[in-house]
Amino acid sequence: MSAVKLDGKATAAKIKADLTTRVAALKERGITPGLGTVLVGDDPGSQIYVAGKHRDCAEVGIASIRVDLPETATQAEVEAVIDELNASPECTGYIVQLPLPKQLDTMALLERMDPAKDADGLHPINLGRLVHMVDAPLPCTPNGIVLLLQEYGVPIKGAEVAVVGRGITVGRSLGLLLTRRSENATVTLCHTGTQDLAGHVRRADIVVAAAGVPELIKRDMVKPGAAVLDVGVSRVNGKIAGDVALDVEEVAGFLTPNPGGVGPMTRALLLSNVVEAAERLQQSASVS
Numbered sequence: 001m002s003a004v005k006l007d008g009k010a011t012a013a014k015i016k017a018d019l020t021t022r023v024a025a026l027k028e029r030g031i032t033p034g035l036g037t038v039l040v041g042d043d044p045g046s047q048i049y050v051a052g053k054h055r056d057c058a059e060v061g062i063a064s065i066r067v068d069l070p071e072t073a074t075q076a077e078v079e080a081v082i083d084e085l086n087a088s089p090e091c092t093g094y095i096v097q098l099p100l101p102k103q104l105d106t107m108a109l110l111e112r113m114d115p116a117k118d119a120d121g122l123h124p125i126n127l128g129r130l131v132h133m134v135d136a137p138l139p140c141t142p143n144g145i146v147l148l149l150q151e152y153g154v155p156i157k158g159a160e161v162a163v164v165g166r167g168i169t170v171g172r173s174l175g176l177l178l179t180r181r182s183e184n185a186t187v188t189l190c191h192t193g194t195q196d197l198a199g200h201v202r203r204a205d206i207v208v209a210a211a212g213v214p215e216l217i218k219r220d221m222v223k224p225g226a227a228v229l230d231v232g233v234s235r236v237n238g239k240i241a242g243d244v245a246l247d248v249e250e251v252a253g254f255l256t257p258n259p260g261g262v263g264p265m266t267r268a269l270l271l272s273n274v275v276e277a278a279e280r281l282q283q284s285a286s287v288s
C-alpha cells in the first residue's frame with residue numbers, strides 16, 4: 001500500500017489565493033493588513049521560517065515589518081519592540097518567533113502583546129478563548145493540520161487521535177482544537193512521560209508527530225490506513241528529518257510529506273489570522 005499524500009504546499013496555495021482576493025478588497029476599503037515579526041537571535045531554522053513568512057506576505061499583498069534583535073537582547077529591549085508594534089497602525093498583527101533565547105521570559109512577552117494583534121493565537125487570552133470554545137485567532141500549525149485533514153476528507157469526528165508532543169505551538173493547542181464540538185475527536189496527548197507510546201499510536205486513526213525526535217514513529221507503530229502528520233523538524237547533516245520513519249508510507253492511509261506538509265499550512269494560516277484581524281478592524285471601523 002502507498003499512502004495518499006496530504007499535500008500542504010498545494011492546499012496552502014489555495015488558501016493563499018483566497019487571501020489575495022480578500023487583501024485586495026481590504027485595500028479598496030483603505031485597510032492594508034501588515035504582519036510584524038520579532039526574531040531574537042540567529043537560530044538558522046527560525047531565520048528560514050521568518051524569511052518565509054515575509055515572502056508569503058509579499059505574495060498575497062500583506063505589508064510586512066521585520067524586527068531582528070541580537071541573541072543577547074534583554075527582556076526590556078524585546079518589550080520595547082512589542083510596545084511599538086502594539087501602538088503601530090501599520091502593524092495589524094504580529095508574532096514573536098519561538099523559541100526565544102534562554103534569558104527571555106516567553107510568557108511575559110506573550111502576555112504583553114495586544115491580544116487583538118496576536119497573529120499566532122498564542123496569547124494567553126486567545127488560548128483561554130479556545131479553552132472556552134469561543135471565537136479567537138487559532139494557533140497556526142494546529143489549525144493547518146485540521147484544515148489539511150478536512151481538505152483530504154479524513155474523518156475527524158469520532159476519530160482516535162494520538163498527538164505526540166505537548167508544546168504550546170502544536171500538541172497542547174491541537175488537543176484543544178480537535179476536542180471542540182465541531183471536530184469531536186478523542187485525543188490522547190502523548191509526551192516524554194508517556195509509558196506506552198507505541199500502544200497509544202497503534203490505536204490511533206490519526207497520528208500527529210510533533211516531538212522533534214527523528215524517526216520516533218516507526219512503521220510497526222502505525223495502524224494500517226491511519227492518517228499520519230509529521231510536524232517534527234530536526235536538521236540532520238543539513239537535511240530536514242521528520243519524526244516519522246520513511247517506510248510508514250507503506251502502511252499509512254494518508255501521510256504528509258516533510259517538508260511540504262504541515263510547514264506550508266502553518267505559514268498560510270498565519271496569513272489568514274492577519275487578514276481576519278484586519279477584516280475585524282475594517283468591520284469595527286464601518287460600524288462606528
Ligand SMILES: Nc1nc2c(c(=O)[nH]1)N[C@@H](CN(C=O)c1ccc(C(=O)N[C@@H](CCC(=O)O)C(=O)O)cc1)CN2
Pocket residue numbers: 048049052095096097098099120140141169240258259260261262263264266267
Ligand atoms: N511564533 C511562532 N514560533 C514558532 C511556530 C509558530 O507557529 N509561531 N512554529 C514553529 C516554526 N514555524 C513557524 O514559525 C514554521 C515551521 C516550518 C515551516 C515551513 O514552512 N517548513 C517548510 C520547510 C522549510 C525549511 O526548513 O526548509 C516545510 O515544512 O515545507 C514554517 C513555519 C516553531 N516556532
